Amino acid sequence: MSVQFNVEKVRHDFPILTRQVHGKPLVYFDNAASVQRPLAVIEATDDFYRMHNANVHRGVHLLSQEATDLYEAARRGLTRFINAPSEREVIFTRGTTESINLVAQSFLRPRIGPGDEILITHMEHHSNIVPWQMLCEQTGASLKVAPINQRGELELDALENMLSERVKLLGIVHVSNALGTVNPIEKVVQMAKRFDIPVLVDGAQAMPHQQVDVQALGCDFYALSGHKMYGPTGIGALWAREQILEDMPPWQGGGEMITKVTFNETIYNELPAKFEAGTPNIAGGVGLGAAIEYLTGLGMDAISVHEATILEAATAKLSAVDGLRIIGTAAHKAGVISFTLGDIHPHDLGTVIDHHGVALRTGHHCAMPVMQFFKVPATARVSFGLYNTLEEVDILIDALEQSREMFS
Amino acid sequence: MNTENKPGSIDDLAQLYRKIILRHSSNPVGFQKLIKETCRHELFNPLCGDRIVIMLQLEGQIIEDAAFDGESCAICRASASLLCEQVPAGGIEEFTHTQQWLERALTSSEETDGPPALQALLGVRKYPSRIKCVTLPWTAAASALSQ
Numbered sequence: 001m002s003v004q005f006n007v008e009k010v011r012h013d014f015p016i017l018t019r020q021v022h023g024k025p026l027v028y029f030d031n032a033a034s035v036q037r038p039l040a041v042i043e044a045t046d047d048f049y050r051m052h053n054a055n056v057h058r059g060v061h062l063l064s065q066e067a068t069d070l071y072e073a074a075r076r077g078l079t080r081f082i083n084a085p086s087e088r089e090v091i092f093t094r095g096t097t098e099s100i101n102l103v104a105q106s107f108l109r110p111r112i113g114p115g116d117e118i119l120i121t122h123m124e125h126h127s128n129i130v131p132w133q134m135l136c137e138q139t140g141a142s143l144k145v146a147p148i149n150q151r152g153e154l155e156l157d158a159l160e161n162m163l164s165e166r167v168k169l170l171g172i173v174h175v176s177n178a179l180g181t182v183n184p185i186e187k188v189v190q191m192a193k194r195f196d197i198p199v200l201v202d203g204a205q206a207m208p209h210q211q212v213d214v215q216a217l218g219c220d221f222y223a224l225s226g227h228k229m230y231g232p233t234g235i236g237a238l239w240a241r242e243q244i245l246e247d248m249p250p251w252q253g254g255g256e257m258i259t260k261v262t263f264n265e266t267i268y269n270e271l272p273a274k275f276e277a278g279t280p281n282i283a284g285g286v287g288l289g290a291a292i293e294y295l296t297g298l299g300m301d302a303i304s305v306h307e308a309t310i311l312e313a314a315t316a317k318l319s320a321v322d323g324l325r326i327i328g329t330a331a332h333k334a335g336v337i338s339f340t341l342g343d344i345h346p347h348d349l350g351t352v353i354d355h356h357g358v359a360l361r362t363g364h365h366c367a368m369p370v371m372q373f374f375k376v377p378a379t380a381r382v383s384f385g386l387y388n389t390l391e392e393v394d395i396l397i398d399a400l401e402q403s404r405e406m407f408s
Numbered sequence: 409m410n411t412e413n414k415p416g417s418i419d420d421l422a423q424l425y426r427k428i429i430l431r432h433s434s435n436p437v438g439f440q441k442l443i444k445e446t447c448r449h450e451l452f453n454p455l456c457g458d459r460i461v462i463m464l465q466l467e468g469q470i471i472e473d474a475a476f477d478g479e480s481c482a483i484c485r486a487s488a489s490l491l492c493e494q495v496p497a498g499g500i501e502e503f504t505h506t507q508q509w510l511e512r513a514l515t516s517s518e519e520t521d522g523p524p525a526l527q528a529l530l531g532v533r534k535y536p537s538r539i540k541c542v543t544l545p546w547t548a549a550a551s552a553l554s555q
Contacts, residue, residue: 022417345481347456348425351535355421364457377457377479406425407482 005302011387013038013294024357027392032177032205032336032383033361034227037291041231044290045283056282057256057273071282074289075272081292082222083213084239088271091245092280095236096204097127099223100171102238102275103200104131106251107221108169114140117166119197121159121183122148122373123176126366128202132171141168148373152179152328160191167192170199174206178367178381179328180311180336182206189218198244204228204236208385209307209334211300214239226284230386231291235284238275245271252277303386307335310384314393318382321400327374338365338379341400344407346380352406353380356399358392423531424538425482433482438492441475449552450478451544458484458541462491462548469499474549481541487529488545494525500553507546514539 011017016036019026028036048070054063056071072087079087093099108118118132122145129143136143144167146159154172163170170192175182185201192199200221206212207229214222221244226235240248250257250268254277259267268274295303314337318324323342341349350362361381364371371377382396445463452459458480465473474495476488495503509522513530532538 345458347458347481347538347541348483351424351538352421355418363455368457371457377459407430 005306007389014387015039021357022355027358027395029382030359030361031385035230035385038230038294040294041287041290045287048283048286055279067282071285074285077289077292078237082239083215086242089239089242091238091272091275092285093236093238094234095225096202096223099236099238100127101131102251103221104135106248109135112139112141112168116141116168117144118169119144119162119167120171121146121154123179123370124173125177128171128173151330152181153330154183163191163195165195167197170197173202175334177205178338178365178370180333181330182332182334185217210304220244226288229291231288232284235281235288250274254278307384310388313390317393317397327379336383338381340376340379346378349380349403352403353399358396358399420534426528426531428528429486432486432489436485436489438475440477443473443475447552447555449548451548453540453544460488460544460548462545462552464552471495471498483538483541484544487542490526491545507550510546
């Protein structure tokens with residue numbers, strides 16, 4: 001059953017979209033950096049602080065119970081949303097970056113040494129590069145990088161040839177934040193499983209654009225961020241198989257993650273609390289729960305169809321702009337178009353476009369190796385959310401034409 | 409938060425990209441110019457990935473010539489170009505004085521004195537995220553001199 005998606009109605013759910021920027025209506029095309037929040041999320045966090053605020057898992061008083069219920073309801077919601085088998089497998093973190101660092105330090109560090117390899121791809125965000133580089137420095141392992149082609153697609157044959165018993169983890173982005181490429185995760189996981197290589201997927205950019213099913217993907221770790229999927233900043237999650245999490249030592253020590261503490265020994269708490277030391281971002285979790293309810297209400301499939309329409313139209317219109325070069329032309333893309341315009345530096349373009357009310361990102365998008373591959377210092381990037389419209393694409397094109405005249 | 413009177417009127421934009429800035433950006437002074445360099449320094453702007461290299465020819469306390477290289481935005485290029493145009497034949501002390509003035513002038517509208525030729529760079533005042541684009545070449549030159 002297809003769900004009717006009414007973008008004009010949806011836009012009313014986002015208070016910030018009524019804002020003017022430099023006297024022009026806001027056109028928000030920086031969704032890959034952080035999306036805007038619907039009223040449901042804003043109200044859920046507001047309501048939490050007004051009515052239910054207390055610490056979780058600690059008090060016998062009513063507010064503490066309510067706070068715990070709301071926080072754990074969010075975990076249940078996320079568990080269902082990504083089709084995880086159990087709530088015990090969903091660890092709340094600050095976001096994708098923290099999730100990846102957790103896997104690097106708790107899962108991989110005890111299992112890796114000199115001669116071992118960590119395999120990533122050339123299109124990774126810095127958050128899926130640097131934690132592994134740090135681990136390599138700590139352990140003497142080496143970092144290997146699977147290549148991409150000129151369209152910004154993963155070279156699957158090359159990746160397959162790089163797999164071996166030496167590879168102790170494969171880290172791969174689901175949707176590239178710099179190029180928009182959607183990677184064939186199921187296929188890559190199948191390849192990796194021939195060598196029993198655990199696969200970590202950076203799902204930050206995939207979550208807002210498509211229904212993610214961690215069991216169908218077949219990966220071992222899935223990292224995500226709340227603020228990319230219409231939830232608050234400072235909250236995210238790591239999903240991992242229960243057996244893997246059971247075998248991993250805690251990452252950070254403190255309150256919440258213990259069952260019993262004496263000066264001689266500490267008995268760690270059960271999953272998922274074992275990995276959630278300290279007071280968590282409770283309101284953030286509640287907000288993320290509200291975001292998931294909101295997305296479920298709209299239907300991820302309907303959102304995907306709407307965004308694909310915007311992406312297709314924007315790709316066609318941008319391609320027709322004189323001197324515009326799209327960086328990343330993969331056959332399967334989601335939500336992102338990176339580009340350069342003639343000799344105009346993206347930074348200058350971003351400032352001028354901003355005067356038209358259009359927010360886009362300029363720079364290296366925390367993916368400097370991607371920029372090096374395409375031999376550009378930076379790109380301009382438009383990235384789409386569920387509230388963007390075809391009319392907004394026209395405003396962008398008009399702004400680009402005017403910018404080009406200004407710098408000609 | 410007060411969202412009125414924010415930077416970014418069309419006048420502000422015109423101040424930022426004055427003709428002189430665009431001229432220096434498209435026909436920069438000292439870009440990839442071969443000089444008898446005695447010191448150089450490379451700097452990156454982590455925000456945007458821009459790279460600038462400043463090369464100086466120092467004779468005693470006098471900066472005889474200056475050149476630059478790298479990939480950067482129009483503002484940064486114009487700033488480097490103005491540096492290469494204005495600095496040569498001056499002393500190190502004079503350079504340091506100018507650099508410090510520029511740093512102050514970019515963040516305070518009360519700083520009005522300073523070299524007339526560099527006033528064009530002050531259009532960036534209303535764009536805090538772009539101030540580093542102006543300062544990068546000057547910081548690189550200062551680092552080159554301190555080696």
